[in-house]
Amino acid sequence: MAGGTVSFRYFVLGLLAQRSMSGYDIKRFLKSLSWLIGSPSFGSLYPALHALLKDELVTVKVAPRKGKPPRKIYSITETGRQTLKEWMNQPLTPRAPLKAFAMRLILADNFSYAGLIAHLQQRRDQVAAHHAALEQTTKGGHGKAPLGHHLALDYGSALAIAELAWLDSTLNRLSQSSQQPLPIEVVQSDSTVPTV
Amino acid sequence: MAGGTVSFRYFVLGLLAQRSMSGYDIKRFLKSLSWLIGSPSFGSLYPALHALLKDELVTVKVAPRKGKPPRKIYSITETGRQTLKEWMNQPLTPRAPLKAFAMRLILADNFSYAGLIAHLQQRRDQVAAHHAALEQTTKGGHGKAPLGHHLALDYGSALAIAELAWLDSTLNRLSQSSQQPLPIEVVQSDSTVPTV
């Protein structure tokens, strides 16, 4: 429950903090980046929405459309924003899957500027640690390991290096708020507080 | 059940095909590459072993060690090898997580040479498709998307490109069996056939 739980429920809450949506809208959005975080089924999406509603973190507004089945538009509440903030500020456990990091990355707008930097930095540290562990394992099993182990270690290493490179370049880009080579907008710090 | 099921159970079976081990041995091994495939708890590992035993895909040999609690060494059976082969030959579904691919990569020795190439090629196609989808999404939401979406899309793209590069270089290396720049052993074709 506590700690860096993946908690799909809170991720959905975070999406609703960006804009009010129906369950179907959320599904469609998740499908577009399913590679990063997977695309959960309705069987887990709708119950998640119902749970958020029960805890009063979101509200619903039924929007009937002549003839068609009505859409249920979910919106985040103030309590919801507060809860989301608390969840976002919990550090991820060292062995949290890539998915957990990606989820928070998508919700980056809910971070303060410093929070986002800290989050990326934390991930950098963890990936570096994992990478070091892989290198260690590679050196440990000298020659006698089966082909598959070599391949997996090499694969993991390549991905870790690529992720580190991305994290470094992104941290760099964010630190220098002077120019943005990529189509990145002005960094927002909070929904209410102006900026640093 | 069918299709490219991740099925931790079969993965464990595959590890036992490489060498006989106890549950604790398996845990230790998995911990070393937890970044790729996670490190499941004993609460799922032991039941998996019991299930394999019940299906007669593995056998146990209790190895008592004077005073110490006895270790249970699991070994794969012929039926087990057969079942494993069938499982390995099922193609992974397009939306199988990275974890599923990595699991089979670790078990690469159970593939035939052609099977391994096909598996890598298949992954290459899928990653390429996902990458194309991400690019499409990036072009779709022109400018109006929140910072987090940009970051996530960019992150996913960077990882996809790195994975494609690794897959290409590995496919290349495997195709040219003349020289091996990396510490890779001679490719085995079958479990029973000696080796070249």
Added chain:
DNA sequence: AAGCGCATGTAAAAGGTTACATGATTAC
């Protein structure tokens, strides 16, 4: 003597997928 690493296991709870159920509109 306290704590840690080895070594195995079970039970409750949480979370997820699959399959089912419903029903309207739009495209072929």
Added chain:
DNA sequence: GTAATCATGTAACCTTTTACATGCGCTT
């Protein structure tokens, strides 16, 4: 008319984690 897309939801099933339970040997 038949299939696909939109749109919501429930129930059975499977898997996984978490927490508990046990007990030896070594080190501090």
